[in-house]
Amino acid sequence: MRAASVRAVPSERAVCAMPTDRPNILFAISDDQSFAHTGYAGDPAVRTPHFDHIAEQGVIFTNAYVSAPSCTPSRAAALTGRNHWELRETGNLWSAWPGRRVYPEVLAQAGYHVGHERKGWGPGDPALRVHGNPAGPRYGSFREFLADRPRAAPFCYWFGSTQPHRPYVEGSGRHAGIALDDVAVPPYFPDCDPVRADIADYLLQCQVYDAQIGELLAALEAHGLHENTLIVVTSDNGMPFPRCKANLYDYGTRMPMAVSWPGVIAGGHTVTDFAGFADLAPTFLEAAGIEPLEEMSGRSFLDVVTAGRSGRIDPERDRVFCGRERHATGRQGGVGYPMRSIRTDEFLYIRNFEPTRWPAGDPPDFTDCDQSITKDYMMAHRDLPEVAPLFEPAFGMRPAEELYDLRRDPWQMTNVAQVREYEGVRRRMLAELETYLSATRDPRLTGEFDFDRAYCFWNGRWFPRSCPQVFTGRSR
Ligand SMILES: [Ca+2]
Numbered sequence: 490m491r492a493a494s495v496r497a498v499p500s501e502r503a504v505c506a507m508p509t510d511r512p513n514i515l516f517a518i519s520d521d522q523s524f525a526h527t528g529y530a531g532d533p534a535v536r537t538p539h540f541d542h543i544a545e546q547g548v549i550f551t552n553a554y555v556s557a558p559s560c561t562p563s564r565a566a567a568l569t570g571r572n573h574w575e576l577r578e579t580g581n582l583w584s585a586w587p588g589r590r591v592y593p594e595v596l597a598q599a600g601y602h603v604g605h606e607r608k609g610w611g612p613g614d615p616a617l618r619v620h621g622n623p624a625g626p627r628y629g630s631f632r633e634f635l636a637d638r639p640r641a642a643p644f645c646y647w648f649g650s651t652q653p654h655r656p657y658v659e660g661s662g663r664h665a666g667i668a669l670d671d672v673a674v675p676p677y678f679p680d681c682d683p684v685r686a687d688i689a690d691y692l693l694q695c696q697v698y699d700a701q702i703g704e705l706l707a708a709l710e711a712h713g714l715h716e717n718t719l720i721v722v723t724s725d726n727g728m729p730f731p732r733c734k735a736n737l738y739d740y741g742t743r744m745p746m747a748v749s750w751p752g753v754i755a756g757g758h759t760v761t762d763f764a765g766f767a768d769l770a771p772t773f774l775e776a777a778g779i780e781p782l783e784e785m786s787g788r789s790f791l792d793v794v795t796a797g798r799s800g801r802i803d804p805e806r807d808r809v810f811c812g813r814e815r816h817a818t819g820r821q822g823g824v825g826y827p828m829r830s831i832r833t834d835e836f837l838y839i840r841n842f843e844p845t846r847w848p849a850g851d852p853p854d855f856t857d858c859d860q861s862i863t864k865d866y867m868m869a870h871r872d873l874p875e876v877a878p879l880f881e882p883a884f885g886m887r888p889a890e891e892l893y894d895l896r897r898d899p900w901q902m903t904n905v906a907q908v909r910e911y912e913g914v915r916r917r918m919l920a921e922l923e924t925y926l927s928a929t930r931d932p933r934l935t936g937e938f939d940f941d942r943a944y945c946f947w948n949g950r951w952f953p954r955s956c957p958q959v960f961t962g963r964s965r
Pocket of ligand 1: 559725
Protein backbone atom coordinates (compact mmCIF):
# COMPACT_ATOMS: atom_id res chain seq x y z
CA MET A 490 0.00 0.00 0.00
CA ARG A 491 2.00 2.91 -1.28
CA ALA A 492 1.34 6.09 0.63
CA ALA A 493 -0.62 8.81 -1.09
CA SER A 494 1.46 11.45 -2.77
CA VAL A 495 2.69 14.21 -0.54
CA ARG A 496 1.71 17.76 -1.15
CA ALA A 497 4.55 20.08 -2.05
CA VAL A 498 3.25 22.66 0.43
CA PRO A 499 1.00 22.38 3.46
CA SER A 500 -2.76 22.60 3.23
CA GLU A 501 -4.44 25.84 2.26
CA ARG A 502 -6.11 25.61 5.65
CA ALA A 503 -2.80 26.50 7.24
CA VAL A 504 -3.41 29.42 9.53
CA CYS A 505 -0.20 31.19 8.65
CA ALA A 506 1.74 31.47 5.45
CA MET A 507 4.79 29.28 5.07
CA PRO A 508 7.89 31.29 5.86
CA THR A 509 10.22 31.83 2.97
CA ASP A 510 13.12 30.59 5.07
CA ARG A 511 13.34 26.85 5.46
CA PRO A 512 12.46 25.80 9.00
CA ASN A 513 14.77 24.36 11.58
CA ILE A 514 13.83 20.85 12.64
CA LEU A 515 14.17 19.78 16.27
CA PHE A 516 13.29 16.17 17.03
CA ALA A 517 13.29 15.09 20.69
CA ILE A 518 12.82 11.41 21.46
CA SER A 519 12.77 9.84 24.90
CA ASP A 520 13.62 6.23 25.65
CA ASP A 521 10.73 4.04 26.88
CA GLN A 522 7.80 6.41 27.60
CA SER A 523 4.18 5.44 26.99
CA PHE A 524 1.58 7.85 25.61
CA ALA A 525 -0.26 8.23 28.91
CA HIS A 526 2.66 9.62 30.88
CA THR A 527 2.53 13.35 30.33
CA GLY A 528 0.62 15.95 32.27
CA TYR A 529 -1.17 16.90 29.06
CA ALA A 530 -2.47 13.34 28.65
CA GLY A 531 -3.93 13.55 32.14
CA ASP A 532 -1.61 11.39 34.19
CA PRO A 533 -2.32 12.34 37.81
CA ALA A 534 1.24 12.01 39.11
CA VAL A 535 3.72 13.15 36.46
CA ARG A 536 4.60 16.80 35.79
CA THR A 537 5.66 17.64 32.24
CA PRO A 538 5.24 21.40 31.81
CA HIS A 539 7.50 21.67 28.77
CA PHE A 540 5.82 18.89 26.82
CA ASP A 541 2.48 20.41 27.78
CA HIS A 542 3.66 23.82 26.56
CA ILE A 543 4.58 22.42 23.14
CA ALA A 544 1.22 20.64 22.96
CA GLU A 545 -0.65 23.83 23.86
CA GLN A 546 1.36 25.85 21.41
CA GLY A 547 0.96 23.27 18.65
CA VAL A 548 -0.82 20.03 17.89
CA ILE A 549 -1.01 16.85 19.95
CA PHE A 550 -1.50 13.45 18.36
CA THR A 551 -3.61 11.00 20.33
CA ASN A 552 -2.81 8.20 17.89
CA ALA A 553 0.95 8.25 17.33
CA TYR A 554 2.57 4.81 17.09
CA VAL A 555 6.04 3.41 16.70
CA SER A 556 6.80 0.93 13.94
CA ALA A 557 8.26 -1.44 16.55
CA PRO A 558 8.27 -1.14 20.37
CA SER A 559 12.03 -1.60 20.60
CA CYS A 560 14.81 1.03 20.43
CA THR A 561 16.76 0.09 17.32
CA PRO A 562 13.97 -0.68 14.84
CA SER A 563 11.83 2.18 16.15
CA ARG A 564 14.58 4.74 15.57
CA ALA A 565 15.44 3.19 12.21
CA ALA A 566 11.84 3.66 11.03
CA ALA A 567 11.89 7.32 12.12
CA LEU A 568 15.14 7.96 10.26
CA THR A 569 14.37 6.09 7.04
CA GLY A 570 10.63 6.66 6.63
CA ARG A 571 10.11 2.92 6.29
CA ASN A 572 8.45 0.18 8.33
CA HIS A 573 11.00 -1.76 10.36
CA TRP A 574 10.28 -4.99 8.49
CA GLU A 575 11.36 -3.26 5.26
CA LEU A 576 14.82 -2.72 6.77
CA ARG A 577 15.75 -6.40 7.07
CA GLU A 578 18.51 -6.85 9.72
CA THR A 579 17.93 -3.30 10.96
CA GLY A 580 14.45 -4.45 12.00
CA ASN A 581 16.04 -6.15 15.03
CA LEU A 582 17.43 -4.75 18.27
CA TRP A 583 21.25 -4.53 18.47
CA SER A 584 21.50 -4.79 14.71
CA ALA A 585 23.60 -3.65 11.78
CA TRP A 586 23.16 -0.53 9.66
CA PRO A 587 23.97 -1.38 6.06
CA GLY A 588 23.84 2.14 4.65
CA ARG A 589 20.17 3.10 4.59
CA ARG A 590 19.30 6.59 3.40
CA VAL A 591 17.98 8.81 6.19
CA TYR A 592 16.38 12.23 6.44
CA PRO A 593 19.32 13.90 8.28
CA GLU A 594 21.59 12.95 5.38
CA VAL A 595 19.12 14.33 2.81
CA LEU A 596 18.79 17.57 4.76
CA ALA A 597 22.58 17.86 5.11
CA GLN A 598 22.91 17.55 1.35
CA ALA A 599 20.33 20.33 1.04
CA GLY A 600 22.45 22.67 3.17
CA TYR A 601 21.11 21.94 6.64
CA HIS A 602 23.41 21.96 9.66
CA VAL A 603 22.81 18.48 11.11
CA GLY A 604 23.65 16.91 14.44
CA HIS A 605 22.52 14.64 17.24
CA GLU A 606 23.02 14.37 20.97
CA ARG A 607 23.04 11.35 23.30
CA LYS A 608 21.11 8.36 21.90
CA GLY A 609 20.74 8.41 18.11
CA TRP A 610 20.06 5.26 16.12
CA GLY A 611 20.86 2.24 18.24
CA PRO A 612 21.84 0.24 20.08
CA GLY A 613 23.65 -1.51 17.26
CA ASP A 614 26.80 -1.81 15.21
CA PRO A 615 29.61 -0.32 17.32
CA ALA A 616 31.51 0.65 14.18
CA LEU A 617 29.10 3.57 13.84
CA ARG A 618 30.85 5.20 16.80
CA VAL A 619 33.73 5.66 14.39
CA HIS A 620 31.88 6.10 11.11
CA GLY A 621 29.07 8.25 12.42
CA ASN A 622 25.54 7.70 13.62
CA PRO A 623 22.68 7.92 11.06
CA ALA A 624 21.11 10.62 13.26
CA GLY A 625 24.01 12.93 12.35
CA PRO A 626 27.33 14.11 13.80
CA ARG A 627 27.47 13.89 17.57
CA TYR A 628 27.40 16.97 19.79
CA GLY A 629 27.74 17.39 23.53
CA SER A 630 24.83 19.79 23.83
CA PHE A 631 22.26 21.71 21.80
CA ARG A 632 23.97 24.99 22.66
CA GLU A 633 27.28 23.63 21.37
CA PHE A 634 25.53 22.52 18.17
CA LEU A 635 23.92 25.93 17.66
CA ALA A 636 27.23 27.69 18.24
CA ASP A 637 28.75 25.50 15.53
CA ARG A 638 26.03 26.37 13.04
CA PRO A 639 27.12 28.13 9.85
CA ARG A 640 25.56 31.57 9.69
CA ALA A 641 21.99 31.55 8.33
CA ALA A 642 21.94 27.79 7.70
CA PRO A 643 18.80 25.99 8.88
CA PHE A 644 19.43 23.12 11.27
CA CYS A 645 18.21 19.59 11.90
CA TYR A 646 18.86 18.30 15.43
CA TRP A 647 18.09 14.95 17.02
CA PHE A 648 17.92 15.01 20.80
CA GLY A 649 17.88 11.42 22.01
CA SER A 650 17.30 11.36 25.74
CA THR A 651 18.33 8.25 27.66
CA GLN A 652 15.39 8.76 30.05
CA PRO A 653 13.18 7.11 31.25
CA HIS A 654 15.08 3.91 30.39
CA ARG A 655 16.01 1.65 33.30
CA PRO A 656 17.78 1.23 35.69
CA TYR A 657 16.19 3.48 38.31
CA VAL A 658 17.30 4.38 41.81
CA GLU A 659 14.81 2.46 43.92
CA GLY A 660 12.50 4.83 45.75
CA SER A 661 13.70 7.90 43.84
CA GLY A 662 10.24 8.85 42.60
CA ARG A 663 8.71 8.87 46.04
CA HIS A 664 11.76 10.62 47.46
CA ALA A 665 11.34 13.36 44.82
CA GLY A 666 7.76 13.96 45.91
CA ILE A 667 5.65 11.72 43.67
CA ALA A 668 2.94 10.44 46.02
CA LEU A 669 2.23 6.74 45.60
CA ASP A 670 -1.47 7.43 46.10
CA ASP A 671 -1.42 9.58 42.96
CA VAL A 672 0.16 6.89 40.77
CA ALA A 673 -2.17 5.35 38.20
CA VAL A 674 -1.56 1.60 37.95
CA PRO A 675 -2.47 0.01 34.60
CA PRO A 676 -4.52 -3.15 35.08
CA TYR A 677 -1.61 -5.18 33.67
CA PHE A 678 0.11 -5.07 37.07
CA PRO A 679 -0.91 -5.90 40.64
CA ASP A 680 -1.82 -2.73 42.52
CA CYS A 681 0.56 -2.74 45.47
CA ASP A 682 3.14 -0.38 46.96
CA PRO A 683 6.22 -1.97 45.34
CA VAL A 684 4.62 -1.61 41.90
CA ARG A 685 3.42 1.93 42.61
CA ALA A 686 6.93 2.85 43.75
CA ASP A 687 8.42 1.34 40.58
CA ILE A 688 6.02 3.41 38.45
CA ALA A 689 6.88 6.52 40.49
CA ASP A 690 10.59 5.94 39.77
CA TYR A 691 9.73 5.71 36.05
CA LEU A 692 7.59 8.87 36.16
CA LEU A 693 10.44 10.78 37.79
CA GLN A 694 12.62 9.93 34.80
CA CYS A 695 9.83 11.12 32.48
CA GLN A 696 10.11 14.41 34.36
CA VAL A 697 13.88 14.45 33.83
CA TYR A 698 13.23 14.15 30.08
CA ASP A 699 10.77 17.00 30.32
CA ALA A 700 13.40 19.19 31.99
CA GLN A 701 15.73 18.38 29.09
CA ILE A 702 13.02 19.57 26.68
CA GLY A 703 12.91 22.77 28.70
CA GLU A 704 16.64 23.27 28.13
CA LEU A 705 16.18 22.79 24.39
CA LEU A 706 13.41 25.40 24.32
CA ALA A 707 15.50 27.84 26.34
CA ALA A 708 18.41 27.48 23.89
CA LEU A 709 16.06 28.11 20.96
CA GLU A 710 14.75 31.25 22.62
CA ALA A 711 18.25 32.45 23.45
CA HIS A 712 19.19 32.23 19.77
CA GLY A 713 15.93 33.74 18.53
CA LEU A 714 15.13 30.56 16.61
CA HIS A 715 11.85 29.59 18.22
CA GLU A 716 9.49 31.05 15.61
CA ASN A 717 10.70 29.09 12.60
CA THR A 718 11.49 25.74 14.21
CA LEU A 719 9.38 22.65 13.67
CA ILE A 720 9.50 20.73 16.95
CA VAL A 721 8.41 17.12 17.36
CA VAL A 722 8.58 15.63 20.85
CA THR A 723 7.91 11.92 21.33
CA SER A 724 9.40 8.61 22.55
CA ASP A 725 10.76 5.44 20.94
CA ASN A 726 8.65 2.74 22.67
CA GLY A 727 6.49 2.21 25.70
CA MET A 728 7.25 2.01 29.42
CA PRO A 729 9.74 -0.72 30.51
CA PHE A 730 7.25 -2.90 32.34
CA PRO A 731 5.68 -6.33 31.68
CA ARG A 732 3.22 -6.41 28.74
CA CYS A 733 4.31 -2.84 27.78
CA LYS A 734 7.71 -2.30 26.10
CA ALA A 735 8.38 -4.87 23.34
CA ASN A 736 4.65 -5.64 23.08
CA LEU A 737 2.08 -4.53 20.50
CA TYR A 738 -0.50 -3.42 23.04
CA ASP A 739 -0.95 0.34 23.39
CA TYR A 740 1.45 0.65 26.33
CA GLY A 741 4.19 -0.69 24.05
CA THR A 742 3.46 1.09 20.78
CA ARG A 743 1.42 4.24 21.46
CA MET A 744 3.52 7.32 22.02
CA PRO A 745 3.17 10.82 23.38
CA MET A 746 3.65 13.16 20.41
CA ALA A 747 3.38 16.94 20.32
CA VAL A 748 4.25 19.04 17.27
CA SER A 749 4.77 22.78 17.19
CA TRP A 750 5.96 25.37 14.69
CA PRO A 751 4.96 28.73 16.09
CA GLY A 752 5.12 30.66 12.84
CA VAL A 753 3.03 28.15 10.92
CA ILE A 754 0.95 25.84 13.14
CA ALA A 755 -2.06 27.18 15.03
CA GLY A 756 -1.91 26.07 18.64
CA GLY A 757 -4.27 24.21 20.88
CA HIS A 758 -5.44 21.43 18.61
CA THR A 759 -5.79 17.71 19.27
CA VAL A 760 -5.86 15.41 16.27
CA THR A 761 -6.96 11.79 16.27
CA ASP A 762 -5.29 10.94 12.95
CA PHE A 763 -3.16 7.82 13.12
CA ALA A 764 0.51 8.63 12.57
CA GLY A 765 3.33 6.10 12.41
CA PHE A 766 7.06 6.59 12.92
CA ALA A 767 7.67 6.03 9.21
CA ASP A 768 5.72 9.28 8.67
CA LEU A 769 8.32 11.38 10.48
CA ALA A 770 11.02 11.48 7.78
CA PRO A 771 8.62 12.48 4.95
CA THR A 772 7.18 15.16 7.26
CA PHE A 773 10.59 16.66 7.97
CA LEU A 774 11.53 16.57 4.29
CA GLU A 775 8.28 18.21 3.21
CA ALA A 776 8.76 20.97 5.78
CA ALA A 777 12.15 21.62 4.16
CA GLY A 778 10.56 21.67 0.68
CA ILE A 779 12.00 18.27 -0.33
CA GLU A 780 10.07 15.40 -1.89
CA PRO A 781 10.15 12.15 0.11
CA LEU A 782 12.57 9.51 -1.09
CA GLU A 783 11.06 6.92 -3.40
CA GLU A 784 11.64 4.09 -0.91
CA MET A 785 9.82 5.85 1.93
CA SER A 786 6.53 4.12 2.71
CA GLY A 787 5.52 6.66 5.37
CA ARG A 788 3.54 9.74 4.48
CA SER A 789 3.99 13.33 5.64
CA PHE A 790 1.53 14.55 8.28
CA LEU A 791 2.32 18.21 7.69
CA ASP A 792 -1.17 18.71 6.23
CA VAL A 793 -2.66 17.37 9.46
CA VAL A 794 -0.76 19.69 11.80
CA THR A 795 -1.34 22.76 9.63
CA ALA A 796 -5.08 22.16 9.20
CA GLY A 797 -5.88 24.54 12.04
CA ARG A 798 -8.48 22.34 13.69
CA SER A 799 -8.94 19.31 15.91
CA GLY A 800 -10.34 15.83 15.31
CA ARG A 801 -9.73 13.47 12.39
CA ILE A 802 -8.21 15.68 9.69
CA ASP A 803 -7.43 13.06 7.05
CA PRO A 804 -10.11 10.33 6.87
CA GLU A 805 -7.54 7.95 5.39
CA ARG A 806 -5.50 8.13 8.60
CA ASP A 807 -7.79 5.65 10.33
CA ARG A 808 -5.29 2.85 11.08
CA VAL A 809 -1.68 2.07 11.81
CA PHE A 810 0.52 -0.99 11.35
CA CYS A 811 3.13 -2.07 13.87
CA GLY A 812 5.29 -5.12 14.45
CA ARG A 813 8.20 -6.68 16.19
CA GLU A 814 11.00 -9.05 15.39
CA ARG A 815 13.98 -9.81 17.61
CA HIS A 816 14.17 -7.67 20.75
CA ALA A 817 16.66 -8.83 23.40
CA THR A 818 15.47 -12.43 23.02
CA GLY A 819 16.46 -14.73 25.84
CA ARG A 820 15.28 -17.64 23.69
CA GLN A 821 17.20 -20.71 22.67
CA GLY A 822 18.88 -20.14 19.32
CA GLY A 823 18.69 -16.36 19.56
CA VAL A 824 15.36 -16.22 17.77
CA GLY A 825 12.90 -13.37 18.20
CA TYR A 826 9.16 -13.20 18.74
CA PRO A 827 7.68 -12.08 15.40
CA MET A 828 4.41 -10.15 15.54
CA ARG A 829 2.48 -7.73 13.35
CA SER A 830 -0.59 -5.68 14.19
CA ILE A 831 -3.23 -3.38 12.80
CA ARG A 832 -4.78 -0.79 15.14
CA THR A 833 -7.95 1.19 14.31
CA ASP A 834 -10.22 3.32 16.49
CA GLU A 835 -12.28 0.27 17.41
CA PHE A 836 -10.02 -2.78 17.24
CA LEU A 837 -6.49 -4.06 17.76
CA TYR A 838 -5.59 -7.21 15.85
CA ILE A 839 -2.26 -8.97 16.45
CA ARG A 840 -0.79 -11.81 14.40
CA ASN A 841 1.76 -13.89 16.32
CA PHE A 842 3.79 -15.78 13.73
CA GLU A 843 5.51 -18.18 16.17
CA PRO A 844 3.00 -18.93 18.95
CA THR A 845 5.07 -21.80 20.34
CA ARG A 846 7.76 -19.32 21.42
CA TRP A 847 7.65 -17.33 24.64
CA PRO A 848 6.82 -13.63 24.02
CA ALA A 849 8.71 -12.39 27.10
CA GLY A 850 11.62 -14.81 26.61
CA ASP A 851 12.08 -18.39 27.75
CA PRO A 852 11.24 -19.31 31.35
CA PRO A 853 12.41 -19.22 34.03
CA ASP A 854 13.95 -15.75 33.58
CA PHE A 855 11.83 -14.21 30.77
CA THR A 856 14.76 -11.96 29.84
CA ASP A 857 12.98 -10.37 26.88
CA CYS A 858 11.17 -8.33 29.52
CA ASP A 859 13.28 -5.70 31.32
CA GLN A 860 14.37 -6.55 34.85
CA SER A 861 12.29 -4.53 37.31
CA ILE A 862 10.65 -4.48 40.70
CA THR A 863 7.29 -4.99 39.03
CA LYS A 864 8.53 -8.02 37.09
CA ASP A 865 10.21 -9.47 40.20
CA TYR A 866 7.02 -8.99 42.20
CA MET A 867 4.86 -10.67 39.56
CA MET A 868 7.25 -13.60 39.26
CA ALA A 869 7.57 -14.06 43.02
CA HIS A 870 3.81 -13.89 43.59
CA ARG A 871 2.57 -15.55 40.42
CA ASP A 872 0.54 -18.10 42.42
CA LEU A 873 -1.45 -15.51 44.36
CA PRO A 874 -5.04 -15.24 43.12
CA GLU A 875 -4.67 -11.49 42.44
CA VAL A 876 -1.45 -11.95 40.46
CA ALA A 877 -2.01 -15.20 38.56
CA PRO A 878 -4.51 -13.71 36.06
CA LEU A 879 -1.95 -10.97 35.26
CA PHE A 880 1.14 -13.18 35.08
CA GLU A 881 -0.05 -15.28 32.15
CA PRO A 882 -0.96 -12.33 29.85
CA ALA A 883 2.46 -10.80 30.53
CA PHE A 884 4.75 -13.85 30.45
CA GLY A 885 2.75 -16.78 29.07
CA MET A 886 2.48 -18.02 25.50
CA ARG A 887 -0.08 -16.39 23.24
CA PRO A 888 -2.28 -17.74 20.46
CA ALA A 889 -1.56 -17.07 16.80
CA GLU A 890 -4.26 -14.42 16.66
CA GLU A 891 -5.35 -11.78 19.16
CA LEU A 892 -8.27 -9.40 18.70
CA TYR A 893 -9.35 -6.72 21.15
CA ASP A 894 -12.59 -4.73 21.03
CA LEU A 895 -11.38 -1.33 22.19
CA ARG A 896 -14.92 -0.03 22.66
CA ARG A 897 -15.44 -2.51 25.51
CA ASP A 898 -11.87 -3.35 26.37
CA PRO A 899 -9.59 -0.28 26.09
CA TRP A 900 -6.83 -2.03 28.07
CA GLN A 901 -6.70 -4.91 25.61
CA MET A 902 -7.07 -7.62 28.21
CA THR A 903 -9.74 -9.91 26.65
CA ASN A 904 -8.84 -11.70 23.44
CA VAL A 905 -11.99 -12.17 21.34
CA ALA A 906 -10.29 -13.61 18.24
CA GLN A 907 -12.12 -16.91 18.71
CA VAL A 908 -15.47 -15.44 19.74
CA ARG A 909 -18.09 -16.15 17.08
CA GLU A 910 -19.61 -12.66 16.97
CA TYR A 911 -16.19 -11.23 16.04
CA GLU A 912 -15.45 -13.66 13.22
CA GLY A 913 -16.20 -11.07 10.54
CA VAL A 914 -14.02 -8.47 12.22
CA ARG A 915 -11.17 -10.94 12.66
CA ARG A 916 -11.24 -11.90 9.00
CA ARG A 917 -11.37 -8.28 7.86
CA MET A 918 -8.53 -7.14 10.12
CA LEU A 919 -6.34 -10.08 9.07
CA ALA A 920 -7.02 -9.37 5.40
CA GLU A 921 -6.19 -5.67 5.77
CA LEU A 922 -3.02 -6.49 7.67
CA GLU A 923 -1.87 -9.01 5.08
CA THR A 924 -2.66 -6.60 2.24
CA TYR A 925 -0.42 -3.96 3.78
CA LEU A 926 2.38 -6.37 4.67
CA SER A 927 2.27 -7.79 1.16
CA ALA A 928 2.37 -4.33 -0.42
CA THR A 929 5.40 -3.43 1.70
CA ARG A 930 7.08 -6.79 0.98
CA ASP A 931 7.32 -7.95 4.55
CA PRO A 932 9.84 -10.83 4.67
CA ARG A 933 7.52 -12.62 7.13
CA LEU A 934 5.22 -13.07 4.14
CA THR A 935 7.65 -13.21 1.23
CA GLY A 936 10.39 -15.29 2.89
CA GLU A 937 13.04 -13.01 1.34
CA PHE A 938 14.87 -12.49 4.63
CA ASP A 939 15.20 -14.42 7.90
CA PHE A 940 15.14 -12.05 10.87
CA ASP A 941 15.92 -14.91 13.26
CA ARG A 942 19.26 -15.63 11.57
CA ALA A 943 20.37 -12.02 11.29
CA TYR A 944 23.47 -11.11 13.24
CA CYS A 945 23.09 -9.24 16.48
CA PHE A 946 25.80 -7.31 18.32
CA TRP A 947 25.76 -8.04 22.02
CA ASN A 948 28.32 -7.78 24.79
CA GLY A 949 31.19 -7.12 22.42
CA ARG A 950 30.43 -9.97 20.03
CA TRP A 951 28.29 -10.63 17.00
CA PHE A 952 25.65 -13.31 17.47
CA PRO A 953 24.41 -15.84 16.42
CA ARG A 954 27.48 -16.38 14.25
CA SER A 955 29.61 -17.73 17.07
CA CYS A 956 27.48 -19.27 19.78
CA PRO A 957 23.73 -18.89 19.46
CA GLN A 958 22.85 -21.07 22.43
CA VAL A 959 24.33 -18.57 24.87
CA PHE A 960 22.60 -15.61 23.29
CA THR A 961 20.36 -14.57 26.13
CA GLY A 962 21.07 -10.85 26.25
CA ARG A 963 19.04 -8.52 28.36
CA SER A 964 16.74 -5.92 26.91
CA ARG A 965 17.87 -2.46 25.85
CA1 LIG B 1 13.63 2.51 24.01
